[in-house]
Amino acid sequence: MAYTNRQWRLAARPVGMVKESDFELASEEIPGVAEGELLIRNLFLAFEPAQRGWIDDVESYVPPVQLGEVMRAGTVGQVIESKHPDFEKGQLVSGMFGWQEYYLTDGTPTAFGGVSRVPDGIPPQRVLSVLGATGMTAYFGIDEIHPVQEGDNVLVSGAAGATGSVAAQIARIRGAGKVVGIAGGPDKCRWLIEEAKLDAAIDYKNEDVRKRMREEFPGGVDLYFDNVGGDILDAALLAMAERGRITMCGGISGYNEATPPPGPSNIMQVVIKRLSVKGFILFDHVTNAGKAIADLAKWSASGEIAIEEDIQEGFENTPKTFLRLFEGKNLGKQLIKIADPE
Amino acid sequence: MAYTNRQWRLAARPVGMVKESDFELASEEIPGVAEGELLIRNLFLAFEPAQRGWIDDVESYVPPVQLGEVMRAGTVGQVIESKHPDFEKGQLVSGMFGWQEYYLTDGTPTAFGGVSRVPDGIPPQRVLSVLGATGMTAYFGIDEIHPVQEGDNVLVSGAAGATGSVAAQIARIRGAGKVVGIAGGPDKCRWLIEEAKLDAAIDYKNEDVRKRMREEFPGGVDLYFDNVGGDILDAALLAMAERGRITMCGGISGYNEATPPPGPSNIMQVVIKRLSVKGFILFDHVTNAGKAIADLAKWSASGEIAIEEDIQEGFENTPKTFLRLFEGKNLGKQLIKIADPE
Numbered sequence: 001m002a003y004t005n006r007q008w009r010l011a012a013r014p015v016g017m018v019k020e021s022d023f024e025l026a027s028e029e030i031p032g033v034a035e036g037e038l039l040i041r042n043l044f045l046a047f048e049p050a051q052r053g054w055i056d057d058v059e060s061y062v063p064p065v066q067l068g069e070v071m072r073a074g075t076v077g078q079v080i081e082s083k084h085p086d087f088e089k090g091q092l093v094s095g096m097f098g099w100q101e102y103y104l105t106d107g108t109p110t111a112f113g114g115v116s117r118v119p120d121g122i123p124p125q126r127v128l129s130v131l132g133a134t135g136m137t138a139y140f141g142i143d144e145i146h147p148v149q150e151g152d153n154v155l156v157s158g159a160a161g162a163t164g165s166v167a168a169q170i171a172r173i174r175g176a177g178k179v180v181g182i183a184g185g186p187d188k189c190r191w192l193i194e195e196a197k198l199d200a201a202i203d204y205k206n207e208d209v210r211k212r213m214r215e216e217f218p219g220g221v222d223l224y225f226d227n228v229g230g231d232i233l234d235a236a237l238l239a240m241a242e243r244g245r246i247t248m249c250g251g252i253s254g255y256n257e258a259t260p261p262p263g264p265s266n267i268m269q270v271v272i273k274r275l276s277v278k279g280f281i282l283f284d285h286v287t288n289a290g291k292a293i294a295d296l297a298k299w300s301a302s303g304e305i306a307i308e309e310d311i312q313e314g315f316e317n318t319p320k321t322f323l324r325l326f327e328g329k330n331l332g333k334q335l336i337k338i339a340d341p342e
Numbered sequence: 343m344a345y346t347n348r349q350w351r352l353a354a355r356p357v358g359m360v361k362e363s364d365f366e367l368a369s370e371e372i373p374g375v376a377e378g379e380l381l382i383r384n385l386f387l388a389f390e391p392a393q394r395g396w397i398d399d400v401e402s403y404v405p406p407v408q409l410g411e412v413m414r415a416g417t418v419g420q421v422i423e424s425k426h427p428d429f430e431k432g433q434l435v436s437g438m439f440g441w442q443e444y445y446l447t448d449g450t451p452t453a454f455g456g457v458s459r460v461p462d463g464i465p466p467q468r469v470l471s472v473l474g475a476t477g478m479t480a481y482f483g484i485d486e487i488h489p490v491q492e493g494d495n496v497l498v499s500g501a502a503g504a505t506g507s508v509a510a511q512i513a514r515i516r517g518a519g520k521v522v523g524i525a526g527g528p529d530k531c532r533w534l535i536e537e538a539k540l541d542a543a544i545d546y547k548n549e550d551v552r553k554r555m556r557e558e559f560p561g562g563v564d565l566y567f568d569n570v571g572g573d574i575l576d577a578a579l580l581a582m583a584e585r586g587r588i589t590m591c592g593g594i595s596g597y598n599e600a601t602p603p604p605g606p607s608n609i610m611q612v613v614i615k616r617l618s619v620k621g622f623i624l625f626d627h628v629t630n631a632g633k634a635i636a637d638l639a640k641w642s643a644s645g646e647i648a649i650e651e652d653i654q655e656g657f658e659n660t661p662k663t664f665l666r667l668f669e670g671k672n673l674g675k676q677l678i679k680i681a682d683p684e
Contacts, residue, residue: 053614060614061584061614061615229609229610233609234605242403248612248613249613250613251609251610251613254610259607260607260608260610261607262604262605262607263576263604263605263606263607263608263609264605264609265601265602265603265604265605266602266605267571267575267593267605267606267609268571268593268596268602269621270590270619270620270621271590271591271592271593271621271622271623272395272402272403272621272623273403273621274620274621274622274623274626275619275620275621276618276619276620277612277617277618277619277620278612278616278617278618278619279611279612279613279614279615279616279617280613280616281613281614281616284616
């Protein structure tokens with residue numbers, strides 16, 4: 001059987017804020033499935049701020065998406081035809097299958113990974129959120145980069161996002177003394193306190209961030225988990241305790257700047273306060289993915305971690321949904337559902 | 343016997359670049375030495391970029407010098423009268439005795455230390471340079487913050503300064519594969535290669551720093567020891583190897599800015615390259631001072647470390663000599679000689 005595979009391809013390198021028109025809707029024909037191949041229909045596509053970096057033509061930890069290529073993204077799908085011995089029709093699978101409706105493969109892993117089975121008994125999109133890249137990023141950031149110490153005063157930015165929300169809750173589970181999240185707007189802040197059970201939330205859109213940091217942490221911040229960079233990182237540097245640790249996970253505030261914005265003016269606090277600042281990338285830690293997923297699955301099943309997924313719908317809305325990340329619209333993991341399983 | 347003690351006191355808090363007029367020459371009478379006291383005549387005063395931070399009215403790792411107070415500084419002097427059982431006339435001593443000609447004390451340590459004997463057999467000013475704060479800062483920065491690993495590609499900024507020159511040479515001794523220093527002007531760069539035996543030097547005043555970093559380190563910088571901050575730190579972030587380490591010792595480029603200048607635009611390289619960035623302050627490491635001084639004394643005696651001291655003269659020239667640090671005039675440790683020993 002032949003399929004028409006709609007795809008969102010990179011049409012232009014964004015200059016400054018990414019726009020819907022930086023992507024173009026195209027289609028290709030998939031004539032059929034050959035011996036040894038399987039055909040996957042994507043059900044959910046996942047969005048992450050890091051994807052913004054993948055479409056700039058700069059050297060980074062992964063090669064950039066080329067113009068005309070299908071946009072790279074993690075997805076979950078269903079095997080709808082299989083002539084491959086390891087996969088049967090109906091199986092739910094995940095991988096970096098990109099912004100397209102179908103993905104034809106012989107199962108050989110690419111540079112971005114292979115085809116993974118979705119465990120039974122969980123909503124399939126969960127492997128894109130808490131059990132996926134963002135959840136594992138939070139896990140390794142908290143457990144392996146600057147591990148939480150009992151009683152630590154912990155501050156998390158982007159705390160209502162997919163990574164920050166999980167990081168803040170793992171910090172709580174790991175024995176932090178106090179966990180405060182920074183997010184934009186009262187709805188997100190309410191969620192942080194009522195659902196994620198953080199000790200406090202700072203609304204950076206409506207509050208004086210520096211003042212609120214001082215109020216929440218009169219003795220200083222021991223561990224700052226940063227997803228945003230920019231002014232909030234600058235403020236956090238001033239709020240750090242002596243010998244504090246900063247785990248730099250990302251810097252969404254600068255991802256859509258045509259040229260890198262100025263860095264934190266308070267960088268000398270690193271010397272004055274003897275800080276340790278470390279960056280990390282999930283890819284370096286995937287050998288421990290099994291333990292991460294087991295812990296994350298346990299915590300999300302038991303309710304110790306509150307999970308939020310922001311699920312938009314309709315393949316045609318894919319670029320628009322990506323933009324929600326940079327407009328601060330998503331609460332929790334940004335996903336789009338493009339098909340129902342059979 | 344009574345003495346007239348000339349002093350340089352802090353007269354104004356500098357706004358932007360420190361000026362000679364931020365200090366005022368004054369004097370006080372020392373009527374005599376009481377039982378249990380000793381009187382020290384300062385011979386050499388030491389200058390360090392960090393002193394610029396001590397005269398700003400901001401919270402830091404030490405309280406600021408107050409207006410009207412004698413400027414805080416490390417000095418070496420000679421006991422010229424003693425009614426104290428532990429010190430005899432003629433003994434050479436060092437401590438934080440400040441910008442003044444005499445220092446009367448009962449030997450009780452202040453918050454900034456006590457009275458230390460200068461070891462026999464070395465030029466006394468050596469305890470202010472390689473065997474003093476700047477030499478020990480270099481030692482602990484290289485050995486304890488991000489220890490040099492065999493074969494490391496090491497970059498040092500402020501490499502012709504008192505700390506940088508020692509740090510770069512210790513990195514060489516500790517087995518670095520390549521050590522490159524950054525300094526201002528051809529004379530300093532020549533010294534780095536011919537005397538300090540570094541592999542290469544980058545003249546930031548006359549060369550394209552980013553291009554030269556790429557040329558010297560095609561595989562990236564494993565360890566960057568930073569004394570300057572600013573644009574050179576920004577350039578170094580781009581030049582780092584994956585999993586590189588940055589030891590932040592200071593940021594002289596920004597010390598005379600009225601408001602903190604923008605930080606490094608390339609700060610996101612910390613994430614992309616999984617860098618570790620750590621700041622430190624000498625005070626935290628002084629319990630290991632004995633080992634540091636023993637090693638530094640051995641290396642400087644054997645010639646493994648080339649020592650440079652820039653010795654100005656005349657107590658009246660003290661503030662002017664301090665300014666040399668920020669004008670980039672000093673090669674090696676900036677000192678002033680204000681008296682000869684008896």
